[in-house]
Amino acid sequence: MTSVSLSPNGDFLTLDLEGQPRRFHAIWLRDNAQDDQTRAPGNGQRLVALRDIPAETKLAAVELSGETLRVSFAPEDKTVEFDLSWLAANAYDKVARAEAGWLPDETTPWNSSLMSDVPIGDFQQLAKGGDALRDWLGKVTRYGFGKIENGPLEDGSLFKVVDLFGYVRETNYGRHFEVRTEVNPTNLAFTGLGLQAHTDNPYRDPVPSIQVLYCLESSAAGGENMVVDGFAAALRLRAENEEYFDVLAKYCARFEYAGDAETCLRSRRPMIELAPDGELIGVRFNNRSLAAVKDVPFGDMDTYYAAYRRLGEIIDDEAMEVTFRLEPGEGFVVDNTRVLHARKAYSGTGTRWLQGCYADKDGLNSKFAALSAQQEG
Ligand code: FE2
8 A cells, every 4th residue: 555644844755665665855846747837748848947946845735546646835836746657767765876887777788698699680670660670779778789680782781770770970080981801811911900899989079879880791701790898898897806997987098089180089088987876887998099198196007007908808808709790781780888899800812891880879779768668658
């Protein structure tokens, strides 16, 4: 039986929700009122600013009626209703997470064992939208990457992948970039060397949060693509040595790219990024574009470099990586704020032609949430 009670001075109420007492402040309830004068009926946007709500707002009365809580505010003399399910979903009277580097339930860190369960979408199915697209986008948000198969073969097909969920982020490299390799073993300069796993363009602020790589031709042996979960790597670093995790989260690195006279991209951000409450929200790792790190105090620089080295070793560990080969008409999407990618070295002769582009995950997350809401609704 659900019950509700008011605090003596009307500052907050206590509601039993799913067996747990949850407190809600008067000012929070008033600001989150769902009535037509507070929220626009069509788009749900708030019609009032906090300045329109008296600072001395109190709860004058509360009443439960089935799945509805009726709340009256003073001094406005205003009564609004809340669905208990909405209050349960937005309850904040909980124990705060204490550890640095926590992840929300929707995010699952992974290692090489994900190899047997790579999130794959069939382009023809995804293009129809609906459940197939929602399920694949759900996996991309959970794991930070997803593969696409059975896609078109013409130049620019990667844009059709982006069209599934969002918009291309154009940069100084253009709307897309070409990754063409002619493998010629008689000249090492043209051998397709492997690259260490990295996140792309950490020197941009904001960083492109999605990268798409798409294969159009592939006749050379080797050159597999590999992805590593930066969140899993950071959490392994924390488990091994908390001081290493903390130093990479505490201090900003610097990244830079000045490849031509027109370009001078610089950023100052940590390799391991935490939200103010400790949520692990980003990883940046790119040996090629790390600039001189100058925001670490002298006394911590030894630890910083030891931590950076160890994070790199963890990233290089095969136990962390998922490897797959892209055939023509196949591509993959990575969350570039989390998942590192790399290319393994080529062997033999042949050509390989990939196209890449950037996009942002606000669009991807929005598409997933909207499809999920449609399905539930
Ligand atoms: Fe890259």
